[in-house]
Amino acid sequence: MNSEAFRKNDQSVFYAVLGVIGLVVMAGLGAAYYMEHHGHVVTGMTNQIVWGLPHVFALFLIVAASGVLNVASIGSVFGKPAYKARAPLSGLLAIAMLAGGLMVLMLDLGRADRLIIAMTYLNFKSVFALNVFLYTVFFTVVALYLWTLMDRKMHGYSKYVGLAAFIWRLALTTGTGAIFGFLVARQAYGTALLAPMFIIMSFSYGLAVFLVAQAVMYRWNKRTLDEAVLRRMKNLLGVFVAAVLYLTAVYHMTNLYFAKQVDFEHFILLDGGIYTKLFWIGQILIGSILPLFLLFTTKKCSTVVFASLLVILGAFAQLYVFIIGGQAFPLNLFPGMEATSSFFDSGIHSYSPSLPEFLLGLGGLAAAVLITVIAAKVLNFMPKEDYSQAAH
Amino acid sequence: MSKTDNSRRQFIGAGVAAAAGLVIAPGVTLLDLAHARPADEAASSANRWGMLIDSTKCATGCNDCVTACGKENGVASTGHPEIDPQWIRKIELKEVKSGRSHSLPMMCQHCAEPPCVDVCPTGASFKRADGIVLVDRHICIGCRYCMMACPYKARSFVAEPITDQKPGRPRGVGTVEACTMCVERVDAGMSPACVEACSSANHGAMLFGDLNDSNSEISKRIATYATTQVRADLALNTGVRYQGI
Numbered sequence: 001m002n003s004e005a006f007r008k009n010d011q012s013v014f015y016a017v018l019g020v021i022g023l024v025v026m027a028g029l030g031a032a033y034y035m036e037h038h039g040h041v042v043t044g045m046t047n048q049i050v051w052g053l054p055h056v057f058a059l060f061l062i063v064a065a066s067g068v069l070n071v072a073s074i075g076s077v078f079g080k081p082a083y084k085a086r087a088p089l090s091g092l093l094a095i096a097m098l099a100g101g102l103m104v105l106m107l108d109l110g111r112a113d114r115l116i117i118a119m120t121y122l123n124f125k126s127v128f129a130l131n132v133f134l135y136t137v138f139f140t141v142v143a144l145y146l147w148t149l150m151d152r153k154m155h156g157y158s159k160y161v162g163l164a165a166f167i168w169r170l171a172l173t174t175g176t177g178a179i180f181g182f183l184v185a186r187q188a189y190g191t192a193l194l195a196p197m198f199i200i201m202s203f204s205y206g207l208a209v210f211l212v213a214q215a216v217m218y219r220w221n222k223r224t225l226d227e228a229v230l231r232r233m234k235n236l237l238g239v240f241v242a243a244v245l246y247l248t249a250v251y252h253m254t255n256l257y258f259a260k261q262v263d264f265e266h267f268i269l270l271d272g273g274i275y276t277k278l279f280w281i282g283q284i285l286i287g288s289i290l291p292l293f294l295l296f297t298t299k300k301c302s303t304v305v306f307a308s309l310l311v312i313l314g315a316f317a318q319l320y321v322f323i324i325g326g327q328a329f330p331l332n333l334f335p336g337m338e339a340t341s342s343f344f345d346s347g348i349h350s351y352s353p354s355l356p357e358f359l360l361g362l363g364g365l366a367a368a369v370l371i372t373v374i375a376a377k378v379l380n381f382m383p384k385e386d387y388s389q390a391a392h
Numbered sequence: 393m394s395k396t397d398n399s400r401r402q403f404i405g406a407g408v409a410a411a412a413g414l415v416i417a418p419g420v421t422l423l424d425l426a427h428a429r430p431a432d433e434a435a436s437s438a439n440r441w442g443m444l445i446d447s448t449k450c451a452t453g454c455n456d457c458v459t460a461c462g463k464e465n466g467v468a469s470t471g472h473p474e475i476d477p478q479w480i481r482k483i484e485l486k487e488v489k490s491g492r493s494h495s496l497p498m499m500c501q502h503c504a505e506p507p508c509v510d511v512c513p514t515g516a517s518f519k520r521a522d523g524i525v526l527v528d529r530h531i532c533i534g535c536r537y538c539m540m541a542c543p544y545k546a547r548s549f550v551a552e553p554i555t556d557q558k559p560g561r562p563r564g565v566g567t568v569e570a571c572t573m574c575v576e577r578v579d580a581g582m583s584p585a586c587v588e589a590c591s592s593a594n595h596g597a598m599l600f601g602d603l604n605d606s607n608s609e610i611s612k613r614i615a616t617y618a619t620t621q622v623r624a625d626l627a628l629n630t631g632v633r634y635q636g637i
């Protein structure tokens with residue numbers, strides 16, 4: 001069946017695009033197989049940097065997955081029609097990105113073949129295990145929610161299921177933040193601030209992804225997005241980006257306040273090499289200030305999309321600094337002493353991501369795109385309200 | 393004793409019993425537990441195995457404990473220092489202000505409240521009733537969350553297939569491992585390989601014993617001298633204690 005979403009387009013172009021995305025997914029799976037076969041020695045990950053690039057991709061996808069659902073929540077829970085029309089697309093993106101993110105996390109495991117163990121042996125004290133539960137319910141609730149949105153007979157329930165999905169997504173992001181919040185031993189993590197910070201990050205990443213996906217769908221169908229809708233959404237993204245900036249400042253200020261964290265802050269903010277650069281240039285300049293400026297000065301759809309892409313780039317920079325920079329700084333076992341050993345107890349740990357890791361991460365991203373594209377082809381996810389009057 | 397500890401106890405009891413019966417090659421039994429406690433008897437919370445390390449007796453450059461550990465457990469360098477598993481390592485310390493230096497072995501501290509056990513999604517990381525913290529290599533999925541959580545950098549990830557495993561010392565690519573306090577030796581009534589090596593070379597920097605037994609040498613020394621737990625601020629109640637730092 002051919003839906004509105006791709007109605008007007010040349011089938012062959014569609015399948016070519018699909019093929020390219022499929023190839024990227026295959027490359028990711030191939031990389032995972034390669035890593036599994038040879039062991040993680042073929043990656044840049046070590047006993048110092050135990051979580052690497054795959055985790056940056058996975059975390060981005062998972063955090064953005066919960067955030068992208070906000071569009072639906074604003075529609076269903078807070079009753080804004082412009083957002084409600086976009087709820088199905090938002091739900092679809094949420095499911096697709098969560099699936100992509102989990103794929104990366106799973107395939108990066110040292111023993112990815114033990115999936116069954118991962119699902120059946122649960123230590124309920126573990127935040128990780130809690131997250132497995134949160135993800136499963138999230139899939140179910142969002143799928144139900146999509147059903148209530150897309151099946152006329154079920155419309156009556158959409159508000160309630162939408163509310164459930166909204167509450168669950170908050171729980172899910174809190175859970176994701178808590179994965180790091182519980183790591184009390186490491187200076188970068190182990191603060192309760194991470195839960196609200198991850199929630200705000202998800203708002204911003206999610207909306208940025210949504211704006212890009214929406215623009216692609218409109219462009220594909222040669223439709224123009226309603227100006228008022230665009231204005232509202234871009235302003236909202238601006239607010240979210242500013243909020244992330246604010247919480248980032250609070251996070252670093254709080255760290256600076258504690259004497260034992262000062263060295264770590266010094267590392268990230270001043271002399272951490274790649275991490276310092278990624279922080280100031282990637283996250284702050286490219287990922288926050290520039291998009292903020294663009295979002296509040298432009299009216300053009302293409303500029304908004306560009307700004308959204310910058311926000312996504314900034315998100316990757318932020319997560320890279322957070323996950324890898326946080327591990328690059330050595331654990332301090334003996335305060336006031338200099339430690340040296342053959343096990344890298346001193347100095348900044350180095351990390352150079354390898355191609356398989358990158359391909360695995362990219363494969364997860366591509367999987368999310370693939371799921372979205374196929375679903376959008378089969379079912380109707382095109383935002384509805386400005387559909388009929390949309391000019392081109 | 394908490395419920396988890398109980399089930400752990402049953403689990404390890406069963407595991408040890410099964411392991412004891414395992415035969416790798418004809419005539420070679422994986423574990424020989426007969427001397428200490430019967431194979432079907434679970435580790436008991438009546439004991440808490442621990443170590444006391446006296447850094448004043450530990451010489452800079454001495455690596456005897458590390459060598460013994462490697463030999464005992466089949467942990468060897470693979471030529472990639474950044475991914476080589478290290479169950480025990482020597483740390484050289486220098487006080488920034490005074491310049492005073494120490495040397496000490498660092499390994500899994502066998503915490504009473506182990507963060508690795510709390511975070512492990514599958515329960516592969518567990519603490520035996522007698523306080524020894526272990527990884528069940530059959531359940532570990534290799535997520536490395538425990539390595540993120542460990543304050544002591546005590547755990548290593550096996551990033552390459554292992555070919556020359558020692559019988560009775562299970563290791564495997566894709567899983568996480570760490571000091572087991574030579575649990576097999578402890579169960580057989582011996583002390584860990586590192587401790588034995590240290591005392592047979594007459595350094596006497598490492599002492600192994602039961603922290604729960606007030607008459608044990610280790611308990612007496614802890615009652616007499618000032619000892620420290622590394623990262624005591626985290627209140628993990630470590631089984632490995634240090635003197636002289």
Ligand code: SF4
Pocket residue numbers: 508511512513514515516517527531532533534535536537538539567568
């Ligand atoms: S790596 Fe293994 S032992 Fe460590 S937390 Fe993951 S499953 Fe548990």
